[in-house]
Amino acid sequence: MRINTLTLSADKPDDVARAAAILAGGGIGAVPTETVYGLAGDATNPAAVQRIFEAKGRPSSDPLIVHVADLETAHCLAQFSPVADVIAHAFWPGALTLVLPRLGPIPDAVTAGRPTVALRCPAHPVMQQLLRTSGLALAAPSANPFGRLSPTCAAHVINSLGGAIDFVMDGGSAGLGLESTILDVMDHPVWKIYRPGPVSSETLAKWAKSAGFDPRISDYSGSHDDTVESLPAPGLFGRHYAPRTPLFLVRNGSAINRNGKEDPEEPKQAVVLTGMGGEQSNPERGLFVCSTDGSLESAANRLYEILHALDSGTWSRIVFEMFPEGGLGTALNNRLSRAAGSHEHDNPRTSWPEGDAQPVV
Ligand code: TXA
Ligand code: MG
Numbered sequence: 001m002r003i004n005t006l007t008l009s010a011d012k013p014d015d016v017a018r019a020a021a022i023l024a025g026g027g028i029g030a031v032p033t034e035t036v037y038g039l040a041g042d043a044t045n046p047a048a049v050q051r052i053f054e055a056k057g058r059p060s061s062d063p064l065i066v067h068v069a070d071l072e073t074a075h076c077l078a079q080f081s082p083v084a085d086v087i088a089h090a091f092w093p094g095a096l097t098l099v100l101p102r103l104g105p106i107p108d109a110v111t112a113g114r115p116t117v118a119l120r121c122p123a124h125p126v127m128q129q130l131l132r133t134s135g136l137a138l139a140a141p142s143a144n145p146f147g148r149l150s151p152t153c154a155a156h157v158i159n160s161l162g163g164a165i166d167f168v169m170d171g172g173s174a175g176l177g178l179e180s181t182i183l184d185v186m187d188h189p190v191w192k193i194y195r196p197g198p199v200s201s202e203t204l205a206k207w208a209k210s211a212g213f214d215p216r217i218s219d220y221s222g223s224h225d226d227t228v229e230s231l232p233a234p235g236l237f238g239r240h241y242a243p244r245t246p247l248f249l250v251r252n253g254s255a256i257n258r259n260g261k262e263d264p265e266e267p268k269q270a271v272v273l274t275g276m277g278g279e280q281s282n283p284e285r286g287l288f289v290c291s292t293d294g295s296l297e298s299a300a301n302r303l304y305e306i307l308h309a310l311d312s313g314t315w316s317r318i319v320f321e322m323f324p325e326g327g328l329g330t331a332l333n334n335r336l337s338r339a340a341g342s343h344e345h346d347n348p349r350t351s352w353p354e355g356d357a358q359p360v361v
Contacts, residue, residue: 064141077104240339272321
């Protein structure tokens, strides 16, 4: 059943108050955060949580991140070890999600029945205002149909979830453009990164040293197991963050024709270069650059925007140059690999026309 999805503006105080009231009444809506847009609902209301899963088509085995206004609220929802507390003090509000032992009023549906809950205190002023005005903890996965590209602006959400949710709050472009880093320090001094993100392992390591910790930080984002239930972060399996258009990745783009295609019609291939070498876009020749200023920050800000735009065009395939590893580059490559399906067992995208650059996957 399609419903009327209101478009609200983050610039209008009445609209923000209206969104908060809808959420408090058990409704669900897309809200801007500093990472990507989230699909928010009252985390303590099982009916609202159920609607989030339905609107996204998300399996009930994949738990949701809960967003809180501050650390004080977080303390009511999860048990913080001393190290978790210091990390939250240092990185919140911000793009870091902590997986912690769950407490109190969070229903099973949010955590997929797990004994843990993933918590984040977002920095975005509109999301902060919604959390404070509504007085709620908000469950908010990325506001996209399950497995698809995350949204970085209101239009992305309207195109995919319009008619399935109560409102979309337009707050402009999500600044960082990549989902939060997900960190588990429950086995301190082993720190597990389930999803690399804007807070990189290098940043965490540097900060840990300055704070007097000596953790072993390991990347669990590529780990797999037989069943969803046994995965450390169940959303991190299979193809995800994916465009519909076949996506191929190339490492070391020297093999790509950096001038674009010779014949604009054949094949209808879009090539995306990192932009780290100062290349220029040439859309007529099917050539695009991700970073506009040579920085990884600009690349992260534009990654999903470019994939959304190319995916809504008539390209037969997208060839994407991978980023240098390290820092945000690790997070960018993680999303690209997942979008290309290189972590998928049964349908790897390995077919590749002869004579072209060899894909990584
Ligand atoms: O930046 C973000 O984190 C965005 C914005 C909206 O805050 N949210 C987001 O949520 O990316 P979502 O649902 O798309 O991704 C959350 C990931 C999923 O892979 C899920 O499996 C994992 O977090 N997760 C949630 N709860 C967990 C838990 N208790 N233990 C392990 N992983 C968990
Ligand atoms: Mg997501």
